[in-house]
Amino acid sequence: MSENPQVKAILEHIETSERELADQAGQFRDRIEELSQRLGEIDAESENLRITRKTLLALPLPSPATEPERPGIPDHPAYQQILTALADEGRPMRARDLCQTLDLPILPKNTEGIRSKLKRLVSRGILIEPEPGLFTRPET
Template identity: 75%
Template sequence: MPSPATGPDHPDIPDHPAYQQILTVLADAGQSMRARDLCQTFDLPILPKNTEGLRSQLKHLVGRSILTDPEPGLGARPGS
């Protein structure tokens, strides 16, 4: 069974585990999250390199229409 982050409706999801982790966390949370929130979820220090890296990954997923951005800097699963 595919994880909540994958499925036939999104065959273009990047294979890198970081993207899968982000999508799984957003699916489990059921709400939109910021890069800073994801850092806390992943137990990463809140440092510019970590938040900017996650922000870049969120933007990449938004650009592929896998996530939506209800407001700048916020990543959300469609329909959440």
């Protein structure tokens, strides 16, 4: 190396600059590798979406939706008796009133049994409950 202090300082500066540039280049290469990998992932995801779109467009159109059938009246004869009593009375009734109409003793087990059946008929759309505990046919 040169004994000239000015040349020596310049050479040290060049070496330092070369190391800094090499470090920056390494960082850029790492970043390029990372971005290339991410780009590959995005391209694969985009291709999956394109295939999904193509598949969906190839599917036949669904038939028009039909309204689901409502379940009918349960088989137990008590349900028919309840509906008959409501039709005969022609007014909204409570479980206790129905027990009286059906000649059942006014006991909690009978009232709750009738109430449970009334709620099941409401859930099936056969009866409505215009206010809590009051049951009637929809057309009434």
